[in-house]
Structure formats: structure tokens, C-alpha cells
Amino acid sequence: MVAEVAHLVARDAAPERIRALIRSSIFEIENSFTIIDRLQARTRLALTLSLLEGSAQQASPRFGRLTATLRAELNKLDVDERHYWISTFYTLLMSPSARREKATYFTPPAIVRHLIGQVEKADLDLTTARIVDPAAGGAAFVSSLAGRMTELGCGAGDIRSRVSGIEIDPHLALLGEALVRDRLGSLRSKSRLIRTGDSLTVDEVAKYDAVFVNPPYGRILGLTKEIPAEWGAFSYPGHVNRYALFMDLAFRMTKPGGLVATVTPSSFISGPLFEKLRENIRIRTDVVRIDVLERKDVFHDVQQDACVSIFRMKVASRAARPFAPKVGRLDRNWKFAEDGVVTTGDDLLTTPWILPGKDSAFEFCPARLKDYGVSPKTGFFVWNRETDRLQHGKKTGNAFPLFWGTNIKPGKPCLPRSRDDGGVDFVAFEKENSGIIRKPSILLQRTTNSKQPRRIVAAAVPRKVLTKYKGYVCENHTIALVPEGRANLSLLTKLLNTNAVDRRFRRVGGTSSVSITALRNLPLPAPKHLRSALKRTDDFEAAVELAYSMSGRPASHRRAA
Incomplete structure (x- = not known):
């Protein structure tokens, strides 16, 4: 330990x-x-x-x-x-x-201070506001808000009447209460700022001027296809994330015109499984800002990219505002810088939100993977569910080599190899199956983590694998890009492994998992523009940047250039 x-x-x-x-x-x-x-x-x-x-x-x-x-x-x-x-x-x-x-991860002081400062800039008056944290934990928000209110001249009794927290763990609630008392000093009141309870069962509608929350993360496992009707407004069956439940709770607890400040994974920004949540957010709130946390080790044991966000609850009598949330970045040293605004590719409320970058035109590039002649396909074999079909090191009967995610290494041919490097693993089949791939293809890792330098990790399966084995199978943590006709797999593999594409994918991918939907929708430079750019420079990275620039401009501008 x-x-x-x-x-x-x-x-x-x-x-x-x-x-x-x-x-x-x-x-x-x-x-x-x-x-x-x-x-x-x-x-x-x-x-x-x-x-x-x-x-x-x-x-x-x-x-x-x-x-x-x-x-x-x-x-x-x-x-x-x-x-x-x-x-x-x-x-x-x-x-x-x-x-x-128990998702016991506490919010670092730099993030707390940043969010408090940003809600003050968004006109939250801390001398009068009623505020709650429905996942209070170690009282980071409650205690720091109390401290800021003290700086503004508020008395301890006034603060206790306006700031509170809810925590499901009774021992953690006692710790949070002790930390608040340590800050405010000895108080005569026996009432507690941090009450013990399950926030998700609390019926407090439109009661607060602001809600601050760093909720528990992670998908709720073991759900049947039937989920509560209200969850269906912001989640798909089988993909209910705990932080989405707390975002919905925060929206319900906040008055019209009030603010919600969150610390969450960034997956809702553009993740394909969060379409309903994005729609729900845009219907109920004006997104004030999203600030990306560039430090990847913010919370121990958590391997998700995170962000802090501020939402303002809509007021029925006010006209709708254009969707253009501000975006900032907090670097590894907690230094903050403004970075631009969120954009979207269309007017659909479910559409992914695109974070700003140096190439502001890339989302208008019309090319997609299909223009390179390939179609993505999720890996077929879930090894821990069908261990009886898995053969280690030796093929018996009608079996095909298995590609693991660890076999995929940029810049190298993708060859089948067991995870312990002890030969080749095979998967047995009794009859023909769509999971058997009989063409050369490009394999991608479907699941990465925030410690890896890249989101897109691609390698091509050479024809000699097919010559030897007549087909192959991929595990479910991979994606195969299978040719539908003529396709230059070597060029496409090199393109996908560039920093230029990886950096842009991070703007639209949303999570550390690479999804089929995100890949299909990833804007790429048109093949003709990439070929043209490669004639101008031998630097492949520079050629990809140039091709993006050419593809993202109107044709009249390209002719003028």
C-alpha cells in the first residue's frame, strides 16, 4: 500500500x-x-x-x-x-x-478558485446567493465558498444560512463539516452545512442561485434496457453515466437565470453516446464557458480528460442566445488562458461541440474516411466471454489469428502476436462469420487513456498475413478500417498517425475511447488536396496541414491562392 x-x-x-x-x-x-x-x-x-x-x-x-x-x-x-x-x-x-x-476524488484548490472566480465574472453575487454542492465530498467548494464570502465581509451566521452541501458517505460528511468549521471558527449553531443523504433522491427544485458540483464519474453498470423515463431525456439505455445524473440534478436545483458550475469528464462535449445530454443541456441552459484541464492527472485513478464548465439556466421570458460558449485552458501548472469559442458543424442540438484550435476551418473540410475508400468496423471477438474458442500459440481446425490492441504500433506493420509475446493466438469458428476479415486493412486502438500521447493509434495489416492465414479476427478493443474498393492503405495509415489528425480528433472525439461515429465524422483533407500538398513538400506533417488548409477553404479562394 x-x-x-x-x-x-x-x-x-x-x-x-x-x-x-x-x-x-x-x-x-x-x-x-x-x-x-x-x-x-x-x-x-x-x-x-x-x-x-x-x-x-x-x-x-x-x-x-x-x-x-x-x-x-x-x-x-x-x-x-x-x-x-x-x-x-x-x-x-x-x-x-x-x-x-465510491468515487472519492477531491477537487484541487486551483480548480475551485478558478470556478469561483469565473462565476463571479458571470455576475453571481456571493454576498446574497444561496449555493449548494450536491456531491460535497471533502467540502472543497463549500469551504472555499465560505472563505470567499468571508473575504467579502459576510458573517459566519449569514454564510451558514446560504451555503450547504449534501454527501452520501456519513464519515466523509463529518470530515467536510469539520473542515468548514476549521475555516469559519467555532460556531454556536449545532446545525450542519454538510448533511448526509443521497442527493439524487432530494426534491429541491429551482431553490438555489448556484450549484457547484464535482460529481462521481463512470457508467452505471447492470442496468436493464428499461431506465427511468426522466433519464431517457439525457441518456441512452445501457449508457447512463453518473455525472450526467448529477448534471441533470444540478439543473433542476438551480433557479432560472442561476448558474451551475461543474467539474466533469469532457466526454459530453463531443462523445457520440452523449448526444442526448448535449441536446438536454442546450434546451435547458445557456453554456457560458468550458475550460479544458490540460493536466491529465487531476484525479487519482481517473484516466479521463476533464473540464470545468459553467451553465446559466434559461429564463423563459428572455430571447435565445447564439451558441458560442467561451473556451479556456488550465495548463499543468494551473495557469489559465482564454482559447476562443465552441463551434458546431450544423444547427442540430445533438451535434458535437468543436473546441477551438489553430485551424479554425478544419470542421468545414468535406472529406471523411469513406472518401479514402474504407469503412470502420468494430473488433468482433470478446475474449473473456468466449475463452473456449481462444487458442494460444497453436492453430487447431478452422481458426484464424487474433489481433489484440497491443499489436497496433504506429509506423510498423501490424502483425498478430499474443499479449504475452508467446506466439500467435487464434479464434476457432465452426462456419463462415462476418467477424473474419479477408482483406488487408488498417487497425486502430479503440480504447486509449489520457496517459498515452496519442488518441489515434493506427497500423496496417500487410497482405502477407492474408496469404498465410486466409483471414484474421480483431478483438473488441480495436477498430478495423476495411477497404470497400480501391484504397491506398499506406497513405491513409500515415495520415491517421500524424499529429495534425490526432490533434484535430481530440477536438471532436470527446473521450479517450475512439468511437466508430467519431471516426466517420472526423473531417479529413480531401485526398486530391493531400496528393497535391505532397508534391509541394517532402515533410508529411507540413503536407497534411497544407492539405487541411486547402480543403477547408472555398474553391474560389483556393484558385486565387
Whole structure:
């Protein structure tokens, strides 16, 4: 467990002294109590509260002794950073599986400060506004909002009457309450700002001037095809994401004209499975802004690109506003810069939102994969569901080689190889099947993660594979681009592996998963313009950029150039 903790704390911009103290504190805790995986929730809470100066747990020899040195170091930090690291310490006293199951990830102070600043710029008056966080966690938003209100001259009693949070985990709710009290000081009131409960069952409609939320992420598994009717307004059956439920909740809780500030995966921006959510957002809100988080390790164990967004609830009496949300970027050092506005390829409410980039005309390029003579096809074989058909290293009967996602390496021919590099795996068939591919094709990895430098990873299957095996099969984490007629697979593979295409795909792809829909809709330079550009320069990357430029301009402009 200590090694896992070391991996987490080493990623963040905490002073080295704090990193070392967190490691040593957890080592002492495991020696004094038990391994982290078996630590009881009340013990985890008591150990975390012992980091707060003046707490009963800090005075306890049983808990305070183990965290004394770390507590002294944390007391040197400002209150936002101190509370973040106290909350983070709580998560590190959980097993990784429990942390993922409960989605216990806390919002870094830089993101909290950014969102508070942006809602103030959007005219939210923090001296009067009623605000709630329906996934309060470690009270990052509630506590920091209370701090900002204090700076604006609001009294503790006034703040307590206007700011609140809801948290489903009772121990985490107690931690959040303690952090708020640590900021505001000792209060006579026994009422709690962070109440325990399931936010999704709370019936509070249009009650708040603003909602701040960093909701749990991830698809809800095990659902039948029947989902609640209200979920169908923003989700497809079988693809209900928890963060979509909380976005809907936040919209319901906010008054007309009020603001919703979220920290979510960026998948809703252009992901094909989020068409209904995009439509729902545009019907109910004006999207004020979306700020992309360029740092990919914002939350431990989360491998999704993330963004922070601000929405303003629509007011029936006001005229509709043009859809042009501002876009900014927070870099790895939390430095913020404006980046332009969101655009769309058409007027449909479901259409993907295109983030700004240097090539503002690329979305108007008319060419698609079909213009290069190929059609995308999802990999056929789900190995863990049909292990009886999987043959390792030796072919028996009517079987065909299996391509894994790990076989796909840019710049190299794609050859079948087992995942342990111990030969070739085969899939057995009793009769002809559409999952068997009998043409040379291009394979792409269907699932990447935010740690990989590329979203599109492509390699061509050479003809010698067909000559030897007469066909092949792809696992479900791949996509095959199969020729429908004449196709220059070598040129297309090289095109897809360019930084130029990868960078543009990130603007429209939406998630770390490469979908068939996103690939089909990816604007590409017209083949004739790519061939023309290659005659002008030997630099392939430069030629692709030039071809995009030529394809994105009206014909009259190209002739003039």
C-alpha cells in the first residue's frame, strides 16, 4: 500500500517534505493498526481529523501521535491547500478499489478558485446567493465558498444560512463539516452545512442561485434496457453515466437565470453516446464557458480528460442566445488562458461541440474516411466471454489469428502476436462469420487513456498475413478500417498517425475511447488536396496541414491562392 501511496503523492505539486511525511505517516498507521485495506471507516475519519489543530482526535494519544509531524507541516500551508491535503490523506487511507467504487476524488484548490472566480465574472453575487454542492465530498467548494464570502465581509451566521452541501458517505460528511468549521471558527449553531443523504433522491427544485458540483464519474453498470423515463431525456439505455445524473440534478436545483458550475469528464462535449445530454443541456441552459484541464492527472485513478464548465439556466421570458460558449485552458501548472469559442458543424442540438484550435476551418473540410475508400468496423471477438474458442500459440481446425490492441504500433506493420509475446493466438469458428476479415486493412486502438500521447493509434495489416492465414479476427478493443474498393492503405495509415489528425480528433472525439461515429465524422483533407500538398513538400506533417488548409477553404479562394 505504501508504494501505491508514493505513486499518488509523487504526482502532485506538494512540497517534498509533505510527500515524505504522508508516506511515513501511513507506514506508521499500518504498523499501529492494520493494513489500509482493512481500516475501519471511523478509524480512517479519526486519523484524518487528527490533522486538524485543536480537534479532539489531535489531542488523542492514539491518533494524534501518528500524525503529529505531518500536522505541523500542513499547518504551514494556506487553508485551501491544507484542507485539500487533509482530504487527500483521507482517500489514501482507503483501498484503491474502495476509492474507485465510491468515487472519492477531491477537487484541487486551483480548480475551485478558478470556478469561483469565473462565476463571479458571470455576475453571481456571493454576498446574497444561496449555493449548494450536491456531491460535497471533502467540502472543497463549500469551504472555499465560505472563505470567499468571508473575504467579502459576510458573517459566519449569514454564510451558514446560504451555503450547504449534501454527501452520501456519513464519515466523509463529518470530515467536510469539520473542515468548514476549521475555516469559519467555532460556531454556536449545532446545525450542519454538510448533511448526509443521497442527493439524487432530494426534491429541491429551482431553490438555489448556484450549484457547484464535482460529481462521481463512470457508467452505471447492470442496468436493464428499461431506465427511468426522466433519464431517457439525457441518456441512452445501457449508457447512463453518473455525472450526467448529477448534471441533470444540478439543473433542476438551480433557479432560472442561476448558474451551475461543474467539474466533469469532457466526454459530453463531443462523445457520440452523449448526444442526448448535449441536446438536454442546450434546451435547458445557456453554456457560458468550458475550460479544458490540460493536466491529465487531476484525479487519482481517473484516466479521463476533464473540464470545468459553467451553465446559466434559461429564463423563459428572455430571447435565445447564439451558441458560442467561451473556451479556456488550465495548463499543468494551473495557469489559465482564454482559447476562443465552441463551434458546431450544423444547427442540430445533438451535434458535437468543436473546441477551438489553430485551424479554425478544419470542421468545414468535406472529406471523411469513406472518401479514402474504407469503412470502420468494430473488433468482433470478446475474449473473456468466449475463452473456449481462444487458442494460444497453436492453430487447431478452422481458426484464424487474433489481433489484440497491443499489436497496433504506429509506423510498423501490424502483425498478430499474443499479449504475452508467446506466439500467435487464434479464434476457432465452426462456419463462415462476418467477424473474419479477408482483406488487408488498417487497425486502430479503440480504447486509449489520457496517459498515452496519442488518441489515434493506427497500423496496417500487410497482405502477407492474408496469404498465410486466409483471414484474421480483431478483438473488441480495436477498430478495423476495411477497404470497400480501391484504397491506398499506406497513405491513409500515415495520415491517421500524424499529429495534425490526432490533434484535430481530440477536438471532436470527446473521450479517450475512439468511437466508430467519431471516426466517420472526423473531417479529413480531401485526398486530391493531400496528393497535391505532397508534391509541394517532402515533410508529411507540413503536407497534411497544407492539405487541411486547402480543403477547408472555398474553391474560389483556393484558385486565387
